[in-house]
Amino acid sequence: PGFSKEKGQKYYELITAVNWFQKKIARYPLYFQSFYPADNDIKNYEALEHHIHAYLEDLETVRNKLHCYISSLRNDLKKIVTNKEEIVVALNWLEGQGFKTFNNVSENRNPHRHKGFKFADKYITDGQMAEMALDKALPIKAQLSEYGLQEMQKIKRESFEQGKKYWSENAVKNYGQVSSLTDVVLKKTKNFLYQFLDIKAIN
Secondary structure, three states: OOOOOHHHHHHHHHHHHHHHHHHHHOOOOHHHOOOOOOOOOOOHEEEHHHHHHHHHHHHHHHHHHHHHHHHHHHHHHOOOOOOHHHHOOOOOHHHHHHHHHHHHHHHHHHHHHHHHOOOOHHHHHHHHHHHHHHOOOOOHHOOOOOOHHHHHHHHHHHHHHHHHHHHHHHHHHHHHHHHHHHHHOOOOOOOOHHHHOOOOOOO
């Protein structure tokens, strides 16, 4: 049938979406380290919590975009190839093996979102506890000794710094894994995609 612009556009958009979100999560180590408000209207631990939510959501979006790409290719190939079962088995295996990278993201993110519970992070909850204890509007602060006040200030400061460090390092590690996964998926499916689009690779 020859090359179809409509089919080419479809896969251009699918692959572009994967790459765009992959580049987006590459920025999160910097966000976790440096992207915090200069005034006190938003607390640092609040900004960190926002970064965590956005990061986990974007990681999940990368996973979904890869799933959409593989699923579309699998369904399209089934319409034109004679070895349908072999293609399906190969792409199912690739999807199953590759998406093990995202298992922890799914386990940590989805249950809280669907059941209505607030996502809990130790560094955030410690910071919130200390912030509450130091709030002048609440009776807790008046009951604390000078040592207790210093300890709450210490917890507030250290929980934020530790959380910032943990999530920044986690984002660097995860990006390496996601980037490798994306490369593998695109390389392993290249010949399948060329077959569907009816184009030949240029050596």
